[in-house]
Amino acid sequence: MEENIRFTVKINDKDNVAIALSDLKKGQTIENNITVQTDIPQAHKVLLCDLKKDDAVIRYGVMLGTLKEDMKAGSWINEYSLNLPLRPSLENLPYATHLKDVNELPMPKRTTWLGYRNKTGPAGTRNLLGIVTTVQCAAGVVKKAVDRIKRELLPLYPNVDDVVAVTHPYGCGVAINAPDAVIPIRAIRNLIKQPNFGGEIMVVGLGCEKLTFDRVLDEKDNTPENTLLLQSFPGYKAMMEGIMEMARKKLEKLNQRTREELPLSELLIGMQCGGSDAFSGVTANPSAGYAADMLVRGGGTVMFSEVTEFRDGVHILASRCVDREQRDKLVAEVGWYDRYLEIGRVDRDANPSPGNKAGGLSNIVEKAMGSIAKSGTASISEVIGPGEKPTRHGLICACTPASDIVCGPSQVASGIGLQVFMTGRGTPYGLEIAPVLKVCSRNEMKSHWFDMIDISAGDVATGKKTIKEVGEEIFNFILDVASGVKQPYSDQYGFHNDMCIFNPAPIT
Numbered sequence: 001m002e003e004n005i006r007f008t009v010k011i012n013d014k015d016n017v018a019i020a021l022s023d024l025k026k027g028q029t030i031e032n033n034i035t036v037q038t039d040i041p042q043a044h045k046v047l048l049c050d051l052k053k054d055d056a057v058i059r060y061g062v063m064l065g066t067l068k069e070d071m072k073a074g075s076w077i078n079e080y081s082l083n084l085p086l087r088p089s090l091e092n093l094p095y096a097t098h099l100k101d102v103n104e105l106p107m108p109k110r111t112t113w114l115g116y117r118n119k120t121g122p123a124g125t126r127n128l129l130g131i132v133t134t135v136q137c138a139a140g141v142v143k144k145a146v147d148r149i150k151r152e153l154l155p156l157y158p159n160v161d162d163v164v165a166v167t168h169p170y171g172c173g174v175a176i177n178a179p180d181a182v183i184p185i186r187a188i189r190n191l192i193k194q195p196n197f198g199g200e201i202m203v204v205g206l207g208c209e210k211l212t213f214d215r216v217l218d219e220k221d222n223t224p225e226n227t228l229l230l231q232s233f234p235g236y237k238a239m240m241e242g243i244m245e246m247a248r249k250k251l252e253k254l255n256q257r258t259r260e261e262l263p264l265s266e267l268l269i270g271m272q273c274g275g276s277d278a279f280s281g282v283t284a285n286p287s288a289g290y291a292a293d294m295l296v297r298g299g300g301t302v303m304f305s306e307v308t309e310f311r312d313g314v315h316i317l318a319s320r321c322v323d324r325e326q327r328d329k330l331v332a333e334v335g336w337y338d339r340y341l342e343i344g345r346v347d348r349d350a351n352p353s354p355g356n357k358a359g360g361l362s363n364i365v366e367k368a369m370g371s372i373a374k375s376g377t378a379s380i381s382e383v384i385g386p387g388e389k390p391t392r393h394g395l396i397c398a399c400t401p402a403s404d405i406v407c408g409p410s411q412v413a414s415g416i417g418l419q420v421f422m423t424g425r426g427t428p429y430g431l432e433i434a435p436v437l438k439v440c441s442r443n444e445m446k447s448h449w450f451d452m453i454d455i456s457a458g459d460v461a462t463g464k465k466t467i468k469e470v471g472e473e474i475f476n477f478i479l480d481v482a483s484g485v486k487q488p489y490s491d492q493y494g495f496h497n498d499m500c501i502f503n504p505a506p507i508t
Contacts (some may be wrong), residue, residue, distance in 0.1 A: 277359025281370020290471025
């Protein structure tokens with residue numbers, strides 16, 4: 001073995017596997033004079049000692065599973081090597097046993113940012129006119145109207161950043177009174193009042209849908225100034241003129257908004273990961289977690305999500321919940337999701353994608369441990385459901401699905417002003433309502449997508465940078481993007497995914 005060259009990364013002293021920093025070749029000698037038994041791809045696990053069938057494989061100090069057969073040191077551990085352990089029980093989970101005082105978190109060097117103050121809730125990072133539909137049937141007309149508003153009206157209001165059509169596949173042909181219908185309806189209600197919309201409400205319906213205005217608006221907001229039904233207009237031209245006139249009045253009000261210096265307590269951001277690999281839990285997610293800790297120390301609010309990805313670490317999260325109430329909410333939300341998957345005749349290991357596995361993540365346990373890292377180390381001040389708004393500052397556990405294109409809209413409905421998105425394999429994912437900044441886990445990913453990834457955390461794996469250094473870089477970029485000083489690549493190119501509202505309720 002060449003002197004002073006690192007071939008693998010080991011996370012915990014208890015671990016009996018490490019991940020390959022680059023492709024390893026059969027017969028190669030690595031740390032501790034281990035001989036590689038077969039070619040092993042970058043980011044995949046190499047066994048550090050001889051193990052027998054049914055022995056535990058440990059990474060992050062946690063059992064990923066048990067071996068299906070005897071294996072020698074230097075062997076390749078992958079998705080075919082392991083038996084999945086039982087999921088952690090939700091019964092009698094200890095809570096508030098691993099709380100961290102806010103003063104123990106890293107101190108941010110910046111404690112203010114430039115945002116759009118709102119009458120209630122967090123401030124906006126953007127000044128947008130959002131036009132929300134109550135039903136998919138209205139989506140086509142609203143999209144055409146938004147195109148016209150952008151061409152004809154938006155240039156007249158220079159303080160308004162953009163006009164956004166918030167459409168979704170919901171509103172009719174649904175069991176509107178089913179118990180789980182509360183989830184999509186809550187999300188749409190909260191999207192209407194998204195902080196980046198500045199309190200200006202504009203909701204367009206068709207006129208015969210089940211999701212009526214009174215279901216998504218408070219009584220005081222359900223007025224002709226804020227709502228419009230397409231069936232009330234005699235033809236397309238009249239519809240368009242009605243939407244244009246309402247938009248003009250809203251744009252006049254939004255144009256009076258300006259950025260002002262605000263404390264971090266006015267900022268709410270989301271953390272999400274997707275296209276993860278085995279480096280995500282080593283570099284990108286812990287670095288983002290460090291930035292999250294800095295924001296929480298400064299008074300800000302940080303939201304992390306993805307139930308199936310943190311399910312195998314639910315006991316870890318419960319120990320960080322500040323009180324019994326939050327522990328119980330965590331158990332209720334995770335328990336609901338367990339039952340939801342059981343109805344579909346799958347378990348939580350249905351989550352990892354082929355790309356996750358190609359990136360070295362053998363099963364959902366390994367993915368969970370890396371996913372949790374993006375939450376940092378702060379105590380969990382509140383647990384909320386998908387699309388629900390937080391009522392506390394600090395670290396928020398938002399129990400959304402793990403799917404990127406569903407988790408993102410759920411966090412937007414919960415009020416985030418921007419999102420930090422960690423990836424190992426790469427994705428052009430973005431949100432139109434809230435900017436998304438990308439952090440990759442490997443320098444190879446940054447080199448490959450040099451003009452699509454904002455920050456690489458890859459130097460953490462090689463030892464060239466620390467988690468603290470990359471975390472501070474992410475923190476500064478968050479404040480620059482929130483303040484409108486910088487624009488992430490996803491916004492530069494307009495990579496914006498559809499608003500896929502989570503709907504577990506029946507379609508009739």
